[in-house]
Amino acid sequence: MPIRYRNVISALKNPFYAGVYAYGKTENRTAIIDGRARKTYGHHRPLNDCEILLKDHHESYVDWPEYERNQKQLTYPLVFFDALRRANPDPPLHRLLRSR
Numbered sequence: 001m002p003i004r005y006r007n008v009i010s011a012l013k014n015p016f017y018a019g020v021y022a023y024g025k026t027e028n029r030t031a032i033i034d035g036r037a038r039k040t041y042g043h044h045r046p047l048n049d050c051e052i053l054l055k056d057h058h059e060s061y062v063d064w065p066e067y068e069r070n071q072k073q074l075t076y077p078l079v080f081f082d083a084l085r086r087a088n089p090d091p092p093l094h095r096l097l098r099s100r
Helices: 005-013 064-087 091-098
Strands: 021-023 025-031 036-044 052-054
Touching: 005 064
Parallel strands: none
Antiparallel strands: 021 052, 025 036
8 A cells, every 4th residue: 555645744743643642633613604603623723722632641653842843844835835825926827727
């Protein structure tokens, strides 16, 4: 079975591999839209805002400081591409696709 990029990223983002038990990593939100309550599910919360966060809960693959460094490195591409998108909101490829 081939290793998939999304599986590797999912494992690296999971605090479990740093020996942490986290409960309440996502939250549900309710908004009133057109006079009716609309619920949305699965909104990620910052790890420090989890309902339960037990460090050193079990044996880890990496220590906590290394896990936090990994999280910063994983968010770097998002920050980079977001800044790139802001610098050039209408890249040539988008113009080409719109011209058809």
